[in-house]
Amino acid sequence: MNINENFLPNDQLKAKNEMNCANNCITRMEHSLYEGELEQAKRSAVDFLNSIRELERMQVEHVQIDDMVKALKDKGVNVRKNI
Numbered sequence: 001m002n003i004n005e006n007f008l009p010n011d012q013l014k015a016k017n018e019m020n021c022a023n024n025c026i027t028r029m030e031h032s033l034y035e036g037e038l039e040q041a042k043r044s045a046v047d048f049l050n051s052i053r054e055l056e057r058m059q060v061e062h063v064q065i066d067d068m069v070k071a072l073k074d075k076g077v078n079v080r081k082n083i
Helices: 009-035 038-074
Strands: none
Touching (some): 009 038
């Protein structure tokens, strides 16, 4: 996923961190399953989903702001995104 295109500049570092966290959770889930540690695998799955939800929230916010800027420009309002 392209961080620069999918997230607001103020969210990009957090998005990178959440993506790293999600990838680490996948690794932990795989390891836990291999070791038979099902409770740990479930906790890692919950952590993974939390990271995905946060990424989705930030991405939706980016899209909403882009849509708002476009709608204002379409109405002739001189606006630029400065976030």
